[in-house]
Amino acid sequence: MESVPLTWEEVARVYGRKIYNFAYRLTGNPDDAHDLVQEVLIRVRRGLASYQPGSFEGWLWRITRNAFLDDIRRQKRRPTSPLPDEVDRWDRASAESADVEYARISLGDDIQKALLDLPIDFREAVVLCDVVGLSYEEIAQACAVPIGTVRSRIHRGRKMLKESLA
């Protein structure tokens, strides 16, 4: 049986980095990713009390995805492509670690930009598959769509990425 984290702090420690990477790859923006992780953890904290045993990861990623979509709706704007300039605004880390992080982020600039050009549904499916590492079934649960739709979105997303990166 799947082990379910008992507290939001444990969820944060176990899944925080994955959620942050998901958020960053969807938004392309460290500040937005930071805010999204906070929002997800607040929702997790509220939701854990009424959590029904089942697929915890499906539940968690549904929360994460919904938080992202709510943010998109709230801002009523498409996520912009800030790299690499906005990395300089990342003042939460020390200057040294920011430099290290900048170098790491820069390695994937072209791919990140190509991801941001994808329609949200395709971007989300590709990121959940290739960045987070979820199975098609888990992605289907998180996005509340049939597995066939997941398969189609991932495939079409990759074909678009291929064109962007060519």
Add this chain to the structure above:
Amino acid sequence: MSHPSESMSAYLDGELHGAELSNLVGHLGSCGRCSAELGDLQRVRAAVRSLPVLELPVGLVPEADPVVVPLRRNKGMWAGAAAAVVIAMIAIAALVTPDPQTSINELNSRFGARASLDPAFGPAKIVVPPLVGE
């Protein structure tokens, strides 16, 4: 000839099974166009998977081990735990800072504050229960 293009990503992800899998494998053996497309998809997939894993910004999630010990439940039982907590905190203080004057209150403010993500819920705190006899 129909080209099972949409099956290819599922194939790369290990999500293709049964007849669909064997049909695609058979087709790839005789279709240069689909073999080339599979190679393209494989490169794209590898590129996304090669994106660096980003570390969490400092302070975004709570640090491990905020020690919270319930007060006044069973003094006898908690006396031992309290002693262990105090010893552990002293040991942590010795590791964190060479200053022997570091107090429990200083530790409390330092680690308690970092353990809080959302101020609305109040900071997690290290609570040291009273020792035996209180």
